[in-house]
Amino acid sequence: MPIIVRLDRVMADRKISLTELAGRVGITMANLSLLKNEKVRAIRFSTLEALCRELDCQPGDLLEYQPEQTEDSWGT
Amino acid sequence: MKYLGEKSASSVMKVVLDVAWYLALVGAVLLVLFMAYWLVGDPALPTGLLQIETPGLAFRFTGVIQEPVLRTKFALQFILIYLLLAVGLLVLFQLRKIFANLAGRTPFTKENVRRIRIIGIAAIVYALLSPVVYCLMGLYLSNIIHLPGVELIASFRLDLGGIFLGAVIIILAEVFNYGARLQEEQDLTV
Numbered sequence: 001m002p003i004i005v006r007l008d009r010v011m012a013d014r015k016i017s018l019t020e021l022a023g024r025v026g027i028t029m030a031n032l033s034l035l036k037n038e039k040v041r042a043i044r045f046s047t048l049e050a051l052c053r054e055l056d057c058q059p060g061d062l063l064e065y066q067p068e069q070t071e072d073s074w075g076t
Numbered sequence: 077m078k079y080l081g082e083k084s085a086s087s088v089m090k091v092v093l094d095v096a097w098y099l100a101l102v103g104a105v106l107l108v109l110f111m112a113y114w115l116v117g118d119p120a121l122p123t124g125l126l127q128i129e130t131p132g133l134a135f136r137f138t139g140v141i142q143e144p145v146l147r148t149k150f151a152l153q154f155i156l157i158y159l160l161l162a163v164g165l166l167v168l169f170q171l172r173k174i175f176a177n178l179a180g181r182t183p184f185t186k187e188n189v190r191r192i193r194i195i196g197i198a199a200i201v202y203a204l205l206s207p208v209v210y211c212l213m214g215l216y217l218s219n220i221i222h223l224p225g226v227e228l229i230a231s232f233r234l235d236l237g238g239i240f241l242g243a244v245i246i247i248l249a250e251v252f253n254y255g256a257r258l259q260e261e262q263d264l265t266v
Binding site for chain 2: 027031032034035039040041042043044047
């Protein structure tokens with residue numbers, strides 16, 4: 001998927017553990033772990049808002065768009 | 077009243093269906109033993125008396141003349157009845173599993189969708205099969221039983237209601253399939 005979750009990087013910058021963040025955001029550690037490992041299909045605005053509030057960051061710090069690399073007909 | 081989850085109407089239904097399932101299994105085994113007894117022993121029907129029941133009314137005839145029962149033909153009738161019973165058992169089994177799921181967790185699972193679809197198909201199979209089986213049984217009985225002054229005629233009546241019911245259940249399975257997809261989306265959203 002072209003959307004990359006950079007939660008682990010922001011968490012490392014803020015020196016916050018998964019358990020602590022899950023408690024502060026109000027979601028389960030299992031769900032936060034799924035988000036961190038990009039195993040989810042969608043994220044609620046309320047979750048994103050809580051993450052930005054607790055990590056003091058912008059949504060763009062947590063999510064990154066990387067266009068999928070497609071090979072052209074010459075294989076280059 | 078709680079309909080889903082633990083200590084709900086679904087959990088009560090699960091227990092009822094479990095009991096019905098084991099009783100039906102015992103019944104199926106007894107039926108096989110009964111057939112074996114008749115095939116090995118003397119497969120003669122009680123002579124002289126015949127009772128035909130319709131909803132709300134029973135006809136009892138005396139002085140019935142019965143032709144000798146052939147074991148092979150009798151066994152064939154038995155196998156036909158057993159086919160219907162097998163469809164019934166299949167439906168009962170699927171219902172048991174569905175209600176076990178409803179008593180435990182969300183109803184919208186791919187497993188429930190599959191089971192509901194099987195019940196719908198089974199309902200159509202039963203609706204198509206039962207008139208054939210009953211007609212063949214009617215033919216068989218009308219050939220071996222003779223009543224003075226009474227004509228026994230085998231009849232065939234298509235069970236349109238059963239076919240319609242099966243189609244409705246299959247469509248409902250698709251509704252559940254849609255629900256299962258939404259549930260999956262919901263489960264993968266944080």
